[in-house]
Amino acid sequence: MHWSIGKVKITKVVELETIGSTRFILPLASKEEIQKLPWLFPHFATEEGRLKMSIHSLVVETPKRRIVVDTGLGNDKQGRGIPTWNDRNGPFLQTLTDAGFPPDSIDTVLCTHLHVDHVGWNTKLVDGKWVPTFPNARYLFGKTEYEHWRDHSDEPYQAAVFHDSVKPIMDAGRAELIASDAQLTDEIRMIPTPGHSPGHMSLHITSDGEEGLLTGDVAHHPCQMAHLDWSSTADSDPQQSAATRRQLFSRFADRPVLVIGGHFDAGHIKRQGEAFKYVALA
Ligand SMILES: [Zn+2]
Secondary structure (H helix, E strand, C coil): CEEEECCEEEEEEEEEEEECCCCCCCCCCCHHHHHCCHHHCCCCECCCCCEEEEEEEEEEECCCCEEEECCECCCCCCCCCCHHHCCCCCCHHHHHHHCCCCHHHCCEEECCCCCHHHHHHHEEEECCEEEECCCCCEEEEEHHHHHHHHHHCCCHHHHHHHHHHHHHHHHCCCEEEECCCCECCCCEEEEECCCCCCCCEEEEEEECCEEEEECCCCCCCCHHHHCCCCCCCCCCCHHHHHHHHHHHHHHHCCCCEEEECCCCCCEEEEEECCEEEEEECC
């Protein structure tokens, strides 16, 4: 699936799609509450009120760069908190290659934040060693985000993620730490969107008068646009996360801005009463 913003092309490459089983991440999004939001159907929820989500990468092509935004779960990883995320043997790199993006053609990898489902394919296991999956890319991590996890990966699950998917990139000299409001290319500027994690960033894309916004995990699911206070269990600061949602969605609502989430598809944000709704692109 792909979209255009002026001269910038965005392609979604899916690693994993899920329906339901999201209670652990968004405990307030009960089936009953979801069924009260008719605009979620059929794109973002089933009729029974189960949430549709995905783990995907977004390949962003500008006239000069080929950027992978977020890198999913990866294969062969160990020590993950969710058992099915261990020892994965998925075809993601083949899917990426089939979509026209062999790993060696990627010149930039950007992680919106450094959680388990956004950094996995930064590395792959070769002869027992974690090496950069994208051999010709420079990897961009938010400085605030990187320093936080470097100094606070005490919890074993997060330590595993840092050591197999982030640190090897640093050790290989392929990482570059960027400010949360960095200008990445002529078309792409980062927006600091803390709350889900301390240094979480979103991408604002402008080209030929058109606009796009890649929100990462500012929201895990569009239902959080109607309920800004529905924070995810993975949010490091739930209050900040809700404030960031209000601020970001207010800025981009009711404008022809193409929005794509870290775990949901493209749409437009519209104001609805005190909060927002999300209209899928057909
Ligand atoms: Zn995520």
